[in-house]
Amino acid sequence: MLVTVVGNYPKIPNLPRPARLRNAFARLDRGQITPEELAKVEDEVTIEVLKEQADAGVELLTDGQVRWFDEQTYIAGKLGGVEINGLIRFFDTNTYYREPIINGPVAWREPILIRDYAFARDNASRPVKPVLTGPYTLARLCRNDHYSSFEDVAFGLAEALNAEAKALAAEDPPLIQFNEPAITRHPEDARLAESIWRRLLSGLSGETAVSFYFGPPGDAVAAALNAGFTTVGVDTTIPGVLDAIAAGPKPPKLAAGIMDSRTTRLEDVDVLAGHVEAAAALAGSDNLYVNPNIGLEFLPREQAQAKLVRLVEGVNKARGGAK
Amino acid sequence: MSKGLLTTSVGSFGKPPYLAKARSDHAAGRISAEDLDKLTRQATQEIIDLQVELGLDILVHGEMERGDMVAYFAEHFPGMSIGGLVRSYGNRYYHKPVIHNELRWDGPYTVDMWKYAQSLTDRPVKGMLTGPYTMVDWAFEEYYPSRRDAVLAMARVVREETLALQDAGARYIQIDEPAASVRFDDIDLAAEAMGIVTEGVTAKTITHICYGDFAPVYDQLIRIPVDQFDLEMANSGYDLLDVMREKGFDKEVGLGVLDVHTHKVETVEEVVAGIKRALEFMPPERIYVDPDCGLKTRTWEESADKIRVMVEAVRRVKAEYAIE
Numbered sequence: 057m058l059v060t061v062v063g064n065y066p067k068i069p070n071l072p073r074p075a076r077l078r079n080a081f082a083r084l085d086r087g088q089i090t091p092e093e094l095a096k097v098e099d100e101v102t103i104e105v106l107k108e109q110a111d112a113g114v115e116l117l118t119d120g121q122v123r124w125f126d127e128q129t130y131i132a133g134k135l136g137g138v139e140i141n142g143l144i145r146f147f148d149t150n151t152y153y154r155e156p157i158i159n160g161p162v163a164w165r166e167p168i169l170i171r172d173y174a175f176a177r178d179n180a181s182r183p184v185k186p187v188l189t190g191p192y193t194l195a196r197l198c199r200n201d202h203y204s205s206f207e208d209v210a211f212g213l214a215e216a217l218n219a220e221a222k223a224l225a226a227e228d229p230p231l232i233q234f235n236e237p238a239i240t241r242h243p244e245d246a247r248l249a250e251s252i253w254r255r256l257l258s259g260l261s262g263e264t265a266v267s268f269y270f271g272p273p274g275d276a277v278a279a280a281l282n283a284g285f286t287t288v289g290v291d292t293t294i295p296g297v298l299d300a301i302a303a304g305p306k307p308p309k310l311a312a313g314i315m316d317s318r319t320t321r322l323e324d325v326d327v328l329a330g331h332v333e334a335a336a337a338l339a340g341s342d343n344l345y346v347n348p349n350i351g352l353e354f355l356p357r358e359q360a361q362a363k364l365v366r367l368v369e370g371v372n373k374a375r376g377g378a379k
Numbered sequence: 380m381s382k383g384l385l386t387t388s389v390g391s392f393g394k395p396p397y398l399a400k401a402r403s404d405h406a407a408g409r410i411s412a413e414d415l416d417k418l419t420r421q422a423t424q425e426i427i428d429l430q431v432e433l434g435l436d437i438l439v440h441g442e443m444e445r446g447d448m449v450a451y452f453a454e455h456f457p458g459m460s461i462g463g464l465v466r467s468y469g470n471r472y473y474h475k476p477v478i479h480n481e482l483r484w485d486g487p488y489t490v491d492m493w494k495y496a497q498s499l500t501d502r503p504v505k506g507m508l509t510g511p512y513t514m515v516d517w518a519f520e521e522y523y524p525s526r527r528d529a530v531l532a533m534a535r536v537v538r539e540e541t542l543a544l545q546d547a548g549a550r551y552i553q554i555d556e557p558a559a560s561v562r563f564d565d566i567d568l569a570a571e572a573m574g575i576v577t578e579g580v581t582a583k584t585i586t587h588i589c590y591g592d593f594a595p596v597y598d599q600l601i602r603i604p605v606d607q608f609d610l611e612m613a614n615s616g617y618d619l620l621d622v623m624r625e626k627g628f629d630k631e632v633g634l635g636v637l638d639v640h641t642h643k644v645e646t647v648e649e650v651v652a653g654i655k656r657a658l659e660f661m662p663p664e665r666i667y668v669d670p671d672c673g674l675k676t677r678t679w680e681e682s683a684d685k686i687r688v689m690v691e692a693v694r695r696v697k698a699e700y701a702i703e
Contacts, residue, residue: 066464066465066466067466068464068466068472070463070464075464075472078470078472081469082470125468125469126468142640143468143640145561147561148561148562150467150516150517150558151465151466151467151468152467152468153468154468319519319520319521320462320477320519320521321519321520321521353465353466355463355465356462356463356464356465356475357463357464358463359463
């Protein structure tokens, strides 16, 4: 059993700690620092965020997506055939992303995340995994001005992300994770998603994870397994989600989102331990990751940290009970 | 001769640079609350004067005293406070409010500024509130046993403020619910909460809803008990009018004809065409013409340029259709 996170992490702390990254962007806008100086601050904040996760007891870290302005454009904006448009609300959250517009054939041109991944790995006390937004979600949240169908957009993006994943695989990460929240809003697309994910995973041999959140995954779990994902992540705080997985084909590995990252309320340790035990009973504790249900960025930094600490308390309680 | 096509705006205007500076000076303790209030009132007077000069029929006070539509109330409602920073996009962050105790009303919180704005003009000024569903959805909720309990408790607080505005003489009270359209399962809850707010209220009640995909939830959405729905139309090519026409609509509409998210100014012809599409199936007295959303993100110059186009378009349509 390993404690991990889904992806993003709050970028700036609250007072009295200074909001270094926010200030650095403001100074860049005023021409007071160079882009290189900003990049240095991003690196330093990445190190800070890695350390905070590790200090809380997380065992498989991410770089916190410190350099990402949102979950779409950091990747989509570096692909050929994509331009970035105005702000749109991100699902039912009160946060926003810039809409990618597909205005030509989607093309992978160069590695997007390798430098970030390698930097995080080399500066962390624990293993780090790279996390990408998946092709189905990217396609859903794009505007298509080029292809004749949604399928073609999604296959184009799957091709491009396959190239990115292969480049990342050369760095030998413990696994490569794709976040696919959008499929939980379109359960009718599970079969289509399966063929998109086949394209995405083609030629990849290591551990590949897909993470579903913002709703129950429905048939997407079976679709992901058919497509070749080895690890499936779901939000087990939603009633019925674990039961649905128990009733279907068993994932080789399960990532259980046992804590709600959209509320500042601290869960009871016993409740968290109960979620861990239920997930372990289903997947076997050797095949289990435990994590918050979504990225931690919807919380203020201090609350994110406090909730991670609490999550680890719940895991430790369950581990104690398992002895 | 029929009447109608009154012009208005959705609520917020941008803060003039001197007020933005005064607000950060006040936050940093460099100027007093009295000094800030003086400048807030100055900006309110200027924005009222601008709306009169532009020829709008129903005015707003511009929300010069508010940081944002949820934070302002969170600062005042007992049981709520301002929490830590959360990112909304890129390098933009906001202090997300927290509900940490039982919600109560010890106001009024908006009546003074409304009275001040109304004292500056003979035209009606709208009272501006944020609806109970949005107040809860855009905050962290740590107190109530369920989301429903929190929303209904918030509704009772917003109702008190609504009644206070009505008692002060407000003829139009707008209770915005921009969050109501994003979570299909919760629309009935938003409607139930609005029912608590508006029950027995004799002032005209309006709600502004935005950012959503309305078509699939239209039937539920229009059950929200208000007299007028203020909806963005321009930024989606007036698609929603087709849904309203097909499924029926018997309330008043605030017809958003200006896309507030672009610098580009609409042409008079575009706005005329949009208004005519609404007139194809609604009488003019049930149509109010306004921008898609609050104009907070536009400068006053940009806002004025857009509103001038809107007012001119309404003038042309009224002349052509002989509307008073």
